[in-house]
Amino acid sequence: MNTDVAVVIDIPGRGQGLKAARNVTAGEVILSDLPIFIAQNDVGEFCTACLRALAGRNDTVACHDCGQATFCSGACERLAQEDPAGHSPAVCRTLSKLDLHGLSGESVAALRFLVQAQALFMASAHNEAARGRWAAFAGLSGAADSKSKDSSDLFRRLSTATFSAQLPQLAGSRPFLPEEVADALAKEELNGYGIMAQSGPQGERRIRGTAIYPTASLINHECLPNVARTDDFDAADVKAPHNTAVHFKALHDLPAGEEFTQSYFPMHTSYPVRQQRCQEQYGFTCTCPRCKEESTWPSDDEADSLGEGDMEVEAGGEPGSSMEAAEGEGERADAGYIQVFLLKYVCPQADCFGTMVPSQPGSSVHVCNMCGCQRSEAQFLADLKAAHSAEAMA
Ligand SMILES: [Zn+2]
Ligand SMILES: [Zn+2]
Ligand SMILES: [Zn+2]
Ligand SMILES: [Zn+2]
Structure with a gap:
């Protein structure tokens, strides 16, 4: 672990998790994690090696051997060629032989992911670094x-x-068996981080690719998380591969011993959809304080669809209670607390649904981890007041 802040814990019945080794300040980075490997979704718009956006760059390089890789620079191309799970000769040859006929975009991405995972597996038979990865x-x-x-x-x-692809036969290495393909896909499903791109012209959510991080997936899910990830994929001053690291920042102050939690999907997601995704995609039932509270709310078909009505609060909540009053009461997550939390940490930009993360330790400015918009504490309080008066009118 590359941090003095987080330690691995065993949670009975829930596997492993990460907890705070000491008191943590809002905005502190509790974990930075570099990927085991990255697989891109579509070819052409983002660098195959580091997922940087290619638009506006004049030094991009395309791989003509497979036609399935584009790099932001010659340096990234070399980096990828030397990486057994990047764009090594074995990966390139295998990609060039793939039959993608009749596959959905999602299946094509899964197949690319498998080519890279298998290449890492095959290299692990004779390459020390690949073995560790x-x-x-x-x-x-x-x-x-x-x-x-x-x-x-x-x-x-x-x-x-x-x-x-007629890959060179190296001692001890063999391709995946059917069950290893199924296992790799299950691990991708549970641990893969979708790296988001700027939304499309119609506001559609777009994904650059999937990254597998060794430690990040130890952070368990809660529907009101206490950490959120930020990244620097497009940062001009961060060189590949360091631009592919994710950084988890504390959303608010946390006492030593507190378990770190992240949300596996956008926080505005409604209760029934969250329950369904936790169950179907991640194989557990979420019983976090927010879910316990929301399970008692009357169901509202209108509010069940993603993105609509999620910010509404039921009558009888306590919209007047402030974050400060609600924090530090452990399990508490009443309707008012949930509403204020979402107002504070869900990006105010329409259709963004990113998470507002303190820009740095001690700062009261929050920055959206998706669109980059900023909000000061004063603006948040004004938004909170506006939300309360809108509710009083309803
Ligand atoms: Zn690159
Ligand atoms: Zn290639
Ligand atoms: Zn929950
Ligand atoms: Zn945003």
Whole structure:
């Protein structure tokens, strides 16, 4: 662990987690994590190696051998070629032989992910660094079970491409077996971080690719999290591969011993959708304080759809209670507390749904981890007041 702030803990019945080794100030970075590997979603718009946006760059390089990789610079191309799970000759040859016919965009991305995961696995037989990275991937939670999606078609396409690529036979290395394909996909599903791009022209959410981080996925889920991730994928002053690190920052002050929690999906997501996603995608039932509270609310079909009505508060809540009053009371998450929390930490920009993160320790300015917009404490208080008077009118 590259930090003095977070320590790994075992939680009975819930696997592992991370907790604060000492008191933490709002805005402090509690964990920075570099990916085991990254797989891009589509080719052409973002660097294959570091996912940096390519628009406006004049030094991009495309791989003509496979036609499935574009790099933000020659340096990134070399970095990727030397990385067994990046764009090594074995990955490039296998990608060039892939049959993508009739596949959805999601399945194409899954297949690219598998090519890279398999290449790391094969390299781990004879390369010390790859062995450590493969061990980190293999140690992540998630294994294929009867509920897993059918991966036989992806396995077939992967193994056909691997065979036609005629990779050099190195001692001890072999391609994935069907069950290893299913396991890799289960780990991707549970641990993969979708790296978001700026929204499209119609506000549609777009994803650059998926990154697998060794430690970040130890942070468990809560629907009112106490940390959120930030990244520097497009930062001009951060060189690849360091621009691919994620940094988790404390949303508010935390006492020593407190477990760190992140939200696996946007916080404005409604109770039924959160319950469903936790169950279907992550295989657990969320019983966090917010879910306990919201489970008692009368169901409202209007509010059940993502993005609508989630900020509403039921009559009888305590809109007057401030964050300060509600914090430090442990399990408490009444309707008023939830409303204020969401108002404070969900990005105020329409259709963004990013998380407002303190810009740095001790700062009262919050920055959206998706769109980059900023809000001062004074603006937040004004927004809070406006929300209360709008509610009083209703
Ligand atoms: Zn790059
Ligand atoms: Zn290539
Ligand atoms: Zn919950
Ligand atoms: Zn935003």
